Amino acid sequence: MISIKNLHAKIEGKKILKGINLEVKPGEVHAIMGPNGSGKSTLASVLTGRDGYEITDGSVIFENKNLLDLDTEERAREGIFLAFQYPVEIPGVSTTNFLKTALNQIRQHRGEKNLDAVSFLKLVKSKMKLVDIDQSLLSRSLNEGFSGGEKKRNEIFQMAMLEPKLSILDETDSGLDIDALRIVANGVNSLKSKDNASILITHYQRLLDYIMPDFVHVLFDGKIVKTGNKSLALELEEKGYDWIKVKHSSLETI
Amino acid sequence: MSSDDQILEEFTSKEYEHGWSVNFEADEAPMGLNEEIVRFISHKKNEPKWLLDWRLKSYRHWAQLKEPKWANVEYPKIDYQGIKYYSAPKKGGKIKSLNELDPEMIKTFERLGISLNEQKRLSGIAVDAVIDSVSVATTFKETLSELGIIFCSFSEAVHEHPELIKKYLGSVIPAADNYFSALNSAVFSDGSFCYIPKGVRCPMELSTYFRINAANTGQFERTLIIAEDDSYVSYLEGCTAPMRDENQLHAAVVEIYAAKNAEVKYSTVQNWYPGNKDGTGGIYNFVTKRGICAGDHAKISWTQVETGSAVTWKYPSCILKGDHSVGEFYSVAVTNNYQQADTGTKMIHLGKHTKSRIVSKGISAGKSQNSYRGHVKVSKRATHSRNFSQCDSLLMGNQCGAHTFPYIDVDNSNSQIEHEATTSKIGEDQIFYCKQRGLDEESSVALIVNGFAKEVMNNLPMEFAVEAQKLLALTLEGSVG
Numbered sequence: 147m148i149s150i151k152n153l154h155a156k157i158e159g160k161k162i163l164k165g166i167n168l169e170v171k172p173g174e175v176h177a178i179m180g181p182n183g184s185g186k187s188t189l190a191s192v193l194t195g196r197d198g199y200e201i202t203d204g205s206v207i208f209e210n211k212n213l214l215d216l217d218t219e220e221r222a223r224e225g226i227f228l229a230f231q232y233p234v235e236i237p238g239v240s241t242t243n244f245l246k247t248a249l250n251q252i253r254q255h256r257g258e259k260n261l262d263a264v265s266f267l268k269l270v271k272s273k274m275k276l277v278d279i280d281q282s283l284l285s286r287s288l289n290e291g292f293s294g295g296e297k298k299r300n301e302i303f304q305m306a307m308l309e310p311k312l313s314i315l316d317e318t319d320s321g322l323d324i325d326a327l328r329i330v331a332n333g334v335n336s337l338k339s340k341d342n343a344s345i346l347i348t349h350y351q352r353l354l355d356y357i358m359p360d361f362v363h364v365l366f367d368g369k370i371v372k373t374g375n376k377s378l379a380l381e382l383e384e385k386g387y388d389w390i391k392v393k394h395s396s397l398e399t400i
Numbered sequence: 401m402s403s404d405d406q407i408l409e410e411f412t413s414k415e416y417e418h419g420w421s422v423n424f425e426a427d428e429a430p431m432g433l434n435e436e437i438v439r440f441i442s443h444k445k446n447e448p449k450w451l452l453d454w455r456l457k458s459y460r461h462w463a464q465l466k467e468p469k470w471a472n473v474e475y476p477k478i479d480y481q482g483i484k485y486y487s488a489p490k491k492g493g494k495i496k497s498l499n500e501l502d503p504e505m506i507k508t509f510e511r512l513g514i515s516l517n518e519q520k521r522l523s524g525i526a527v528d529a530v531i532d533s534v535s536v537a538t539t540f541k542e543t544l545s546e547l548g549i550i551f552c553s554f555s556e557a558v559h560e561h562p563e564l565i566k567k568y569l570g571s572v573i574p575a576a577d578n579y580f581s582a583l584n585s586a587v588f589s590d591g592s593f594c595y596i597p598k599g600v601r602c603p604m605e606l607s608t609y610f611r612i613n614a615a616n617t618g619q620f621e622r623t624l625i626i627a628e629d630d631s632y633v634s635y636l637e638g639c640t641a642p643m644r645d646e647n648q649l650h651a652a653v654v655e656i657y658a659a660k661n662a663e664v665k666y667s668t669v670q671n672w673y674p675g676n677k678d679g680t681g682g683i684y685n686f687v688t689k690r691g692i693c694a695g696d697h698a699k700i701s702w703t704q705v706e707t708g709s710a711v712t713w714k715y716p717s718c719i720l721k722g723d724h725s726v727g728e729f730y731s732v733a734v735t736n737n738y739q740q741a742d743t744g745t746k747m748i749h750l751g752k753h754t755k756s757r758i759v760s761k762g763i764s765a766g767k768s769q770n771s772y773r774g775h776v777k778v779s780k781r782a783t784h785s786r787n788f789s790q791c792d793s794l795l796m797g798n799q800c801g802a803h804t805f806p807y808i809d810v811d812n813s814n815s816q817i818e819h820e821a822t823t824s825k826i827g828e829d830q831i832f833y834c835k836q837r838g839l840d841e842e843s844s845v846a847l848i849v850n851g852f853a854k855e856v857m858n859n860l861p862m863e864f865a866v867e868a869q870k871l872l873a874l875t876l877e878g879s880v881g
């Protein structure tokens with residue numbers, strides 16, 4: 147589905163990504179873990195085409211297309227979705243209205259007709275259940291005055307509505323209590339299919355108690371320094387990130 | 401370059417949609433302004449002597465006044481002798497039925513999306529269409545007259561209902577009120593007149609559509625709305641003009657009289673030509689609008705969406721004379737390129753327990769300047785009165801300006817005044833968020849801006865709201881983000 151090769155990126159002249167290699171196939175769940183500042187959100191931003199990043203080397207192929215040639219909205223319409231670490235507020239625009247506009251633009255891109263009001267509402271109703279989100283929340287201004295947990299649930303709700311091929315969840319678990327975490331995880335699990343894939347960016351392994359990853363990668367200083375399965379996450383939980391830091395920092399100083 | 405700046409650049413290519421003009425044969429006054437011109441206009445309209453005298457008095461007063469300079473706008477000196485003060489399409493004017501109307505004119509309005517053909521109108525809106533200085537058609541007159549509602553051109557009202565005109569003309573806005581109202585009182589050519597009798601709820605929206613067509617002419621129309629006790633009317637005003645390199649002057653006067661328990665809603669979507677992206681041409685829009693809640697429990701509500709004009713100077717106001725009367729002002733003003741807007745309201749509380757609400761949303765883009773200017777005055781007698789003002793500014797890019805000038809005067813101790821103001825920038829992260837969900841840049845900007853203006857847009861009648869939303873997006877596309 148997506149193939150990232152030797153990806154290097156800079157922001158404001160500062161090297162952040164220093165040669166990322168990652169291959170995600172349909173049906174897979176990949177977890178990317180790593181200490182703060184290691185470049186996890188930067189990777190998400192680069193994959194979704196945010197302004198301000200300079201790609202200095204490498205390539206990203208998504209569904210046979212050169213992803214880095216596409217605009218942000220084209221990538222989204224091709225099926226890339228980012229659940230934001232910090233979702234923004236848009237005053238005066240309801241989630242429902244926002245999603246109707248988004249969904250119709252995605253459908254137009256696929257050559258499909260706009261959904262009529264009734265079908266759209268049906269879709270909303272069915273997806274609301276998945277993340278246990280309240281109708282009243284959806285008619286309020288997007289994310290305005292939402293609690294941390296409501297914002298994250300709203301992100302997963304949007305993901306459910308837009309049915310992306312590749313979902314990138316950036317620290318969707320942080321700031322959630324156990325109940326909210328379970329709801330979010332349930333949402334993600336029930337959306338999982340053999341045709342889509344997800345990349346879960348997380349700082350803690352507890353999300354992985356609820357969503358079983360096929361692979362766990364450790365990102366440190368702009369590189370994936372270790373790849374394993376669920377047990378790697380548990381090992382990180384036990385030992386912390388320090389042993390990785392020591393190992394790789396010392397490599398660099400040699 | 402940040403994405404905000406790119407949006408600004410990309411959007412500067414769109415052009416004003418209504419920038420065409422049609423060649424009607426016109427009946428015009430010679431250029432310039434003097435007593436002879438005032439007499440010429442009055443004579444053309446076959447007016448009674450009292451009205452000519454009123455005009456002359458206004459003219460003489462105007463001639464002694466100086467153009468006001470306090471607004472936060474700058475423009476080259478207007479040459480009042482370089483303007484034609486009267487231009488009427490020859491085939492317009494005195495027609496008995498719509499069938500006699502010049503087909504060109506019907507087409508002109510259809511291009512603007514306004515059908516003068518009653519059968520073709522889907523929604524219940526009666527229209528008074530004004531081209532240059534003259535009202536050319538009023539629809540649904542008969543239907544309305546069955547309820548005793550008078551809806552006709554101002555000139556017609558002068559002849560058909562002189563007692564009403566004599567009583568109310570200048571009663572809310574005296575001719576001498578300000579420079580532009582004095583000018584308008586001297587040379588006004590036409591406009592709309594509306595009278596809702598006691599106890600009648602007007603069953604359809606009444607609307608006036610103004611179009612400046614001729615070159616080098618000013619437009620000076622006058623609207624007078626009278627709502628008797630316990631009546632209700634919702635009034636819409638729309639306007640466009642051709643693209644011309646010269647600046648054209650528009651100085652209108654709108655007076656509203658609301659008697660006991662009457663309610664008048666006045667909505668405007670102002671889309672005069674704003675000039676091109678280098679700031680050449682465009683309408684100077686110097687308008688005086690004021691309503692009086694003369695009776696107890698009366699209510700006047702102004703809603704305006706201001707997208708056009710090179711320079712806007714406009715403060716739709718309410719005099720809250722009756723006890724428990726209510727005044728509202730909802731405004732969205734969008735400026736782009738080199739546009740300048742200085743707009744706001746005055747709420748004058750005279751009666752006890754009077755309430756006013758001001759919601760102003762300014763959106764500035766390009767190199768434009770957008771000012772809110774408001775005055776809330778609560779007199780000594782107006783005890784237990786309340787005002788709430790909310791002034792929000794949204795900036796796009798970093799070359800534009802947003803300014804707020806609130807003046808508050810309270811002469812008693814048990815009234816309550818609240819004022820809130822915010823300024824925000826349309827965020828790169830908001831646009832990125834939208835784009836990540838599949839929205840293109842234009843839709844993202846349109847969505848964010850319409851969200852910002854929502855509280856005001858919600859006050860527009862349905863048919864108008866959709867138009868206004870598109871217009872907001874278009875104005876910003878055409879000039880900003």
Ligand SMILES: Nc1ncnc2c1ncn2[C@@H]1O[C@H](COP(=O)(O)OP(=O)(O)O)[C@@H](O)[C@H]1O
Pocket residue numbers: 157158160162180181182183184185186187188189
């Ligand atoms: N706009 C920016 N300008 C400069 N440095 C940045 C910017 N954004 C992120 N960084 C830096 O890039 C590094 C990686 O950040 P980030 O990708 O957010 O890390 P993570 O998500 O793994 O915590 C950090 O050192 C951070 O300070």
Ligand SMILES: [Mg+2]
Pocket residue numbers: 186187188231317
């Ligand atoms: Mg991060």
